Amino acid sequence: MSEALARIGHYRDGALKILAGPVAPRQYRALFNAVQPGTARVVERRRLTDRASALLIQTHSSWPRPQPGQHLGVGVDVAGTRRWRTYSITAMAGQRLSGELSGSATGKRVPAHHIEIAVQAIPGGRVSPHLAHTIEPGEILQVRPAEGEFVLPARVPKRVLFLTAGSGITPIMGILRHHLSDLDQATLVHAAPTAADVLFDHELTAFVESGRIRVMRHFTTEQGRLDPKSVAQLVPEYDTCETWACGPPEFLDHLAAFWQSQGLEHKLHVERFQPRLRHSGSGGVVRFSETGAPVASDGSGPLLAVGEAHGIAMPSGCRMGICYRCAVPLVSGSVRDLRTGEVTSAEPGEHVTVQTCISGNAGDCVLSVPPTLAASVSQSGVGLMERGAG
Amino acid sequence: MTAINQKPGPWLNDLDEATLAQLAHELDALRDSVLRERGRDDARYIRRVIRVQRTLELCSRLLLLASAVPPAWLAGTTGLSVAKILENMEIGHNVMHGQWDWMHDPEIHSSTWEWDNVAPSAHWKHTHNELHHQFTNVLGRDNDVGYNVLRMDEDQDWTRWTPFQLLYNVALAATFEYSIGMYGIESELYKTGEKSADDFHADAEELKAKIVRLGLRDYVLFPLLSGPSAPATLTANLTANLMRNLWTHAVIFCGHFPEGVETFTETAIVDESDGAWYLRQMLGSANISGGRLLHIMTGNLSFQIEHHLFPDLPSNRYQEIAPEVAAICARYGIPYTTGPMPQQVASAWLKVLRLSLPNPALAGVAGIRSRVAGLSPGRVIARLKRPIVRRNPAPVVAEQNRAVHSEH
Known part of the structure; x- marks a missing residue:
């Protein structure tokens, strides 16, 4: 019986996919409720200090309940571009926020499927000043599941x-x-x-x-x-x-x-817990995949040429920056648009692609040339990225 | 019109390298000025268009569940046609160009976008972004539309099938998405051995799968869901896809085929400088003049010249830079071809008709007409090419060039 139901559910999902296609059904659901799995809504921004605010955030009901002390990846659109940062969870559903902060004598409880994070603006930062000072209730954030080992053990020490x-x-x-x-x-x-x-x-x-x-x-x-x-x-x-x-x-x-x-x-x-420093100078070490061999490049020429010179099977197209055939994910680090000088950086998890035919490395960077193409020597991966703010 | 480097005093060779470098410099600066301002409002724009498109599509599809009621059929079909056009033009085409990649939103990104068109996105990005935009109007290299089946230039061979090309074009327009789909698997490259059998078959499988999936949606599932309205929903969906095909075909024909748009030979683009590339894009493209609704419904390809200069700038910005591009054209004596849609469409279709005749007959027709009008054959050809509106009066030097150019 339950097997039959599961099969019906399977067919229904398949039919929905075709009916909504080529768009995912969730995109249509998002027309009615902006909070979908993987997204969240800013409910309230409360000032903590001159430089910091607490944000009360409504997550989707499918978002797994975090453990106290954990952090989560937050994607926020700043000037139209999505940036990912990591913030610690300062309160979870059911916990009482202090009366002083929420403006009532008793303090209110965090509603179900809500969390609170706190953000301190880093001067000159791209994301934290926006979250601390200008983000408005109603704005939609992207959220990853909470993670981290910075938690108390089940048996709390004396x-x-x-x-x-x-x-x-x-x-x-x-x-x-x-x-x-x-x-x-x-x-x-x-x-x-x-x-x-x-x-x-x-x-x-x-x-x-x-x-x-x-x-x-x-x-x-x-x-x-x-x-x-x-x-x-x-x-x-x-x-x-x-x-x-x-x-x-x-x-x-x-x-x-x-x-x-x-x-x-x-x-x-x-x-x-550290704001990441960006390399804005030219030149550095390039890897064409996360496990690829490091290649030194002074950043003056396009990464496409650097990769090809080192025997990497780079995807390529027009070689003039118009067709995006050469675009590959930038895993981390920074590249410079050799036409405009504009620097593009990637935090881990950000969906950043760069056109290798018109981009030189600005400092170190790691690309992700599709594995079927990358013929480079495999060796140990990049160092663990530290948690970012900024 | 002949390929441009075969003419005396041709356009591409008309400006010296220093002038071309200056032209490139000015256009680069224009691009940079848009990049500096690109931000939150642009992101809001594309998200709003996507929301409107999906809402319209959803409402139209729901309305069509009762399509046996004639007003529901009419409203639903109209809404669905508009939604499909928006999806292909202002959203799909532009997203796949990477115009919105800077938002770093994986759901509005050239690497992930799949459009409501039987041609799979991956094929389109290769044939359109890579080949057409790089080799714009280069005979033998740019097969974006027409060149495989239609004779759109005097320099293309006249075959025994050419007299019927007006009919081909009617069929092409009605089934446009399938033509794009077929064109995307590059069967002629497979035949010549330039494309491996594995690649060709993989592409053909992808195309087939997408045709089946979209067909299942429009011609099976939605009609079935409509119950007693099933036949009416089927005709509604067929009509909406037909309308979208006719519209996209018309817009794309306006972009590169009205009289006044140039073609080029492969030798003309050897060692092409940035400035020469920009120049070729301007000579090889034509705009459509009109209102805001027209621009959105064409996916801002009504600013084809601006789009070809800067294929990855957000489409909502083309309108704002158009006056500046026109001013630059005027300064350099470069034609800036534009006109209202009916005129540009008529011009492109007349070209299809005219070139269905072999070259000697063309001259003959021109000769007869010229005797009637008392004009030289060259003048008559120039007159046949008339539907060109130049927004800016070109300087004298360009005027002379145009005269030379018209004679050939």
Whole structure:
């Protein structure tokens, strides 16, 4: 019986595909409801600080429920072009947002199939200023399923230390909102330039009032950088704690080195969280597939010619930038349009293709020449990309 | 009209390399100015067109479920025809050109778009983007339309089939999407051995699969869903596809075949500079003048000249740069061919009719006419070519060239 139903469902889906074709049926469903699997709607933007906002986002009901501390890929159209960035989830369905923030005394709960993320604008950034300051409720975002290992274990340790700097507080907010009642003698040391820069400041105070966590704020403009030694002074029992840390790369590098020097590296859990620097200079290393051999190129000539000179079977067409026959995905890195000088960059997951006949590499880049064509030597893949903001 | 490099004082050789470089510089700057502004409003434009097109298609198809009621048939068929035209012209053609790739939206992208036309997108992108746009109006290289089955230039051979080419063109127009589909599998290249058997058969299979899929949709499933209205829905869908075929054929004929548009030989494009390439695009294309609705329904191919200069600029921008392109043409004495649609269509069809005669007969006709009118044969040919509206009066030097050119 259920088999028969499944078969009927199968035929129905096939028929729908043909009826809607060549467009996918979901494209017609999107006429009625913009929130489809893989997309989400901005419901509310709330100011956190002068530089940061929290966004309440409605996801599709099929979007898998995240774990506290995880992050997700968010695709947002900025000036018409889709950019992907990664943001930590600061609140999930059912959790209470602080009264102070939502403007009511009790604080409202995050509705079902909603999440909250927080975005701090990075000066000169392309995406974060838009999300923090100008995106309007109703706008549609692309969302990937949440991921990440920066989560508390099922059995929450007795002594927990959280070390955060700047927007590194965001995954910890997700964790604290969920796990506050699981914690007992927890400590949070948070570094920010000034008191006005602390994200979720009022909520941190509310957490303290629960008696389950103490919060130490470290203001770097007055007290200098939060380094491992200051942490050791502030929290002398740090070596007995399971520690979760998130912040800029040097902050985490210093912590990791210190914890290692103490033989405590197994007690330190780190979430890297970094705006990616773009190569805007010319020249660098080109790979024609993610596992391809590196090829040095000064960026002055088209990638098509560079690839062909190195025996790669590059797709090609008009060789003058009009037919798009040579276009291949840009996996990561930057290329320059040799006609206009315009630089195109790709974050992992962005759907960026570049015309190799008119593009030179601007710094390092990785292309994805179709595997049936790429005849290059296979070797280890590119390094893991760090989480991006910016 | 003969291929241009065989004429004395031809257009392509008329401007020296320094002038051509200057021309390229000006056109590049124009392109850059659009790229600098391209952004949110453009993205909103194409998304709006897509939304309108899908809404119209959905409503028309729903209306046609009751197509046994004549007003429903009429409204549904009209709506579906318009939706299909929008889908092929303003959306499909332009998306597949990569005009919207900069949005980095995988759902509106040249690498993923499949259109409502039996010619698979991949075939089209090869024959249209790669061959036609690169070798615009180069005899023997550009087979975008006509050149395989129609004699559209004096330099093409006259065969015993040529007298009937007006009829071929009627058939071509009515079945245009199938002609494009057949043309896309490049059977003549397979016959000459330039295309491998594997590639040819794979392409033919793809074409067949798409014909079946779209046929199943328009001629089987939707009629079946209409129940008692099934026969009426079948005729409605046939009509909508016919209307789309006739319209797209007309628009494409207006783009490259009205009198005044030039053709070129392969030798003319050897070592072609950027400026010469731009020049060939302008000489080989013709615009259609009209209102906003016409421009959208033609997919902005009413700005064929601008489209051929900058095939990957968003189509909504062609109208805005058209005055600047016309001004550049005027400055360099390059003809900028345009005219209202009925006139351009008539001009292209007259050319089909005229060239169904062999060259000696053409001269004969011209001779008889010239005696009647008391004009030289060259003048008469020039007159036959009349439906050219030049938006800008060309400078004197160009005027002289045109006179020379008309004589041949």
